[in-house]
Amino acid sequence: MGIQRAHVELHIRQLDGRGLMDSSVVTMMHAVRGYFRCAHIDAVSPSDPAVYARLPKVNRDEIAPTGLDRLELIRFLHVAQTLTVHHGALAYPLGINALRASEAAAVKIEDYADTLRGYRVLHLVGKGNKPATMPLTVPVLRVREACRSQRTSGPLVLRREWGKPIDRRDVYRIVARIAKAAGIPRRISPHSLRHGAITNALDAGVPLRDAHILARHADPRTAEHDDRARGNLDRHAVHFLTAYVAGV
Numbered sequence: 001m002g003i004q005r006a007h008v009e010l011h012i013r014q015l016d017g018r019g020l021m022d023s024s025v026v027t028m029m030h031a032v033r034g035y036f037r038c039a040h041i042d043a044v045s046p047s048d049p050a051v052y053a054r055l056p057k058v059n060r061d062e063i064a065p066t067g068l069d070r071l072e073l074i075r076f077l078h079v080a081q082t083l084t085v086h087h088g089a090l091a092y093p094l095g096i097n098a099l100r101a102s103e104a105a106a107v108k109i110e111d112y113a114d115t116l117r118g119y120r121v122l123h124l125v126g127k128g129n130k131p132a133t134m135p136l137t138v139p140v141l142r143v144r145e146a147c148r149s150q151r152t153s154g155p156l157v158l159r160r161e162w163g164k165p166i167d168r169r170d171v172y173r174i175v176a177r178i179a180k181a182a183g184i185p186r187r188i189s190p191h192s193l194r195h196g197a198i199t200n201a202l203d204a205g206v207p208l209r210d211a212h213i214l215a216r217h218a219d220p221r222t223a224e225h226d227d228r229a230r231g232n233l234d235r236h237a238v239h240f241l242t243a244y245v246a247g248v
Helices: 005-015 023-041 070-083 085-095 101-106 138-148 168-181 190-203 208-215 237-245
Strands: 119-125 131-135
Touching (some): 070 190, 190 237
């Protein structure tokens, strides 16, 4: 392709002449980097010229938060249950356990069959193939069991029309449908639920360290990977958040 890192950096500067990126430029930059990454993976390009490209400073004050506040999260979860058991079983892990869209779609019934230290727990493999274990609070477990019905294995959330497992795109469509039914006027995505879970957990009084554990951030600056209290299920953020959401 003949494109070098300098070309990518020049394109970045052209996207934002002020030196500070707003939300639209951030989105476009992700698209640029994703394009070159895929081109390299597919052998269209011999290298990824964007991987080490220097990015302008992001003005985070100009990027509006996309998460749901407390009342919106409560309304979203309530409405999800009134639609179908599948909607509820998907909404709660996103809004309480802060799962990513791909993680929520991949959950199998066997993944939450274990009990550990008195808690029903969910085992999952997150971003970067990193395993995680988190407790399931009563509301989350209740909607999952309603969705599971008499099944003992296999994917938890299925497409109602064909009984096939959902995928990441289905998660986005389901979340958008719930948000519309809940009367939330702006665009809501699975990441909005994840963001809302984390910010509401902090508002509920969860220590920053435990919120990082809930989020399972890959960045070592925001996740304390070596924290010895990491496996303490009694202090897990989902307990604080469930009580916080149920308080209205």
